[in-house]
Amino acid sequence: MSASFEIGSSSGSYRVEVECGSFQRSLSGFAGSAVIADEFFKPRFEEAGAQAVFVEAVETNKSLEASPGLIEQMRRSGANRQTRMVAVGGGIIQDLSAFIASVYMRGLRWTYMPTTVLAMVDSCIGGKSSINVGPYKNLVGTFHPPEVILIDPEVIATLPEDQRASGLIEAAKICFCRGEEAFARHVACKPSTQMSAESLEPLIINSLQSKKWFIEIDEFDKNERLLLNFGHTFGHAIEGATHFAIGHGIAVGLGIICALEFERLRGVDYSGNKRVAALETHLDEMVRSWTPVADELKKLPMDDVLDRFGCDKKHGKDFYTLILVAQNGDVELRKVERSDATLAQVRTAIERMVERYG
Numbered sequence: 410m411s412a413s414f415e416i417g418s419s420s421g422s423y424r425v426e427v428e429c430g431s432f433q434r435s436l437s438g439f440a441g442s443a444v445i446a447d448e449f450f451k452p453r454f455e456e457a458g459a460q461a462v463f464v465e466a467v468e469t470n471k472s473l474e475a476s477p478g479l480i481e482q483m484r485r486s487g488a489n490r491q492t493r494m495v496a497v498g499g500g501i502i503q504d505l506s507a508f509i510a511s512v513y514m515r516g517l518r519w520t521y522m523p524t525t526v527l528a529m530v531d532s533c534i535g536g537k538s539s540i541n542v543g544p545y546k547n548l549v550g551t552f553h554p555p556e557v558i559l560i561d562p563e564v565i566a567t568l569p570e571d572q573r574a575s576g577l578i579e580a581a582k583i584c585f586c587r588g589e590e591a592f593a594r595h596v597a598c599k600p601s602t603q604m605s606a607e608s609l610e611p612l613i614i615n616s617l618q619s620k621k622w623f624i625e626i627d628e629f630d631k632n633e634r635l636l637l638n639f640g641h642t643f644g645h646a647i648e649g650a651t652h653f654a655i656g657h658g659i660a661v662g663l664g665i666i667c668a669l670e671f672e673r674l675r676g677v678d679y680s681g682n683k684r685v686a687a688l689e690t691h692l693d694e695m696v697r698s699w700t701p702v703a704d705e706l707k708k709l710p711m712d713d714v715l716d717r718f719g720c721d722k723k724h725g726k727d728f729y730t731l732i733l734v735a736q737n738g739d740v741e742l743r744k745v746e747r748s749d750a751t752l753a754q755v756r757t758a759i760e761r762m763v764e765r766y767g
């Protein structure tokens with residue numbers, strides 16, 4: 410099975426190709442390009458006789474501070490406006506490369522080869538780059554999609570289990586937000602951290618085609634695309650308060666559970682909703698596959714989580730902006746009054762999530 414499809418954007422359409430076994434073959438085709446790759450893949454580049462600038466995939470390297478060194482290096486090696494950039498790695502390498510591609514000589518064409526489940530099912534399309542500045546994560550960024558995205562699901566053979574779980578949680582989130590049919594297709598792929606490259610392929614395609622709907626209808630994150638923040642207001646607060654000991658994908662999974670508990674406290678009854686039940690079962694499995702979760706949650710600094718929850722940039726002065734699930738399973742953006750009573754429900758929702766996994 411292989412697939413190729415186009416994503417429409419205001420800067421033109423771009424192509425996604427999904428094919429098992431395409432990674433190693435592609436590496437040798439990048440002569441003359443400016444290649445930025447995750448250091449993890451150095452041996453595979455050497456094996457293919459391919460050149461690249463290797464960057465360690467850590468948050469401090471997708472930063473404004475780390476960019477000038479790479480830009481100077483590209484200038485010294487003669488990169489000009491005709492040069493194609495190629496990025497090989499997960500979301501960190503993608504964000505850094507997309508940012509540099511968007512500003513270098515006011516914009517280079519680029520190709521992206523995602524290497525993590527998260528990047529394959531989610532971040533590789535949508536065109537966003539997000540760059541850290543000092544202590545602030547994802548503070549600045551641009552929209553500059555690659556021209557081509559080459560996905561080889563076999564590349565995840567070396568990816569640790571928690572990284573797989575994180576990506577699968579993001580895929581579940583996207584498909585759930587897209588609606589009943591997309592989520593049923595996701596579940597039918599039998600998502601698991603042990604799944605083979607062949608079984609991952611249809612899951613990747615379903616997730617990207619679900620996300621395609623959101624980014625084509627709302628490229629710049631003003632309306633429908635905001636729903637993809639499902640789980641993120643709680644999730645970012647958990648991720649930040651644990652200083653990233655709980656990683657992004659797992660935190661989003663925990664955040665979705667908090668969002669469901671929050672609505673239960675406000676009277677929503679999901680007991681007859683099979684879609685919500687399937688989502689919770691799937692998230693339980695993914696979250697528990699990361700064994701340190703219980704210990705990390707036992708130490709969760711609740712007041713810090715609540716402070717961070719309250720500071721989310723999507724909220725207004727008098728209301729919280731939350732992505733919540735209606736009784737019928739539809740995902741909706743809601744503005745909920747900021748009050749002591751609401752904050753008490755937020756706290757209880759988080760406590761219930763901690764009881765579940767802690």
Ligand SMILES: NC(=O)c1ccc[n+]([C@@H]2O[C@H](COP(=O)([O-])OP(=O)(O)OC[C@H]3O[C@@H](n4cnc5c(N)ncnc54)[C@H](O)[C@@H]3O)[C@@H](O)[C@H]2O)c1
Binds near residue numbers: 466499566567
């Ligand atoms: N721009 C966007 O739309 C967007 C969306 C979501 C997340 N992000 C960003 O993505 C980043 C997280 O990215 P990520 O989760 O894809 O991973 P990552 O790039 O942080 O990589 C995680 C780890 O996996 C390793 N790795 C990568 N591929 C591997 C492979 N095939 N085998 C073994 N190890 C491998 C890396 O070296 C690293 O140690 C965050 O900074 C987040 O903010 C961006």
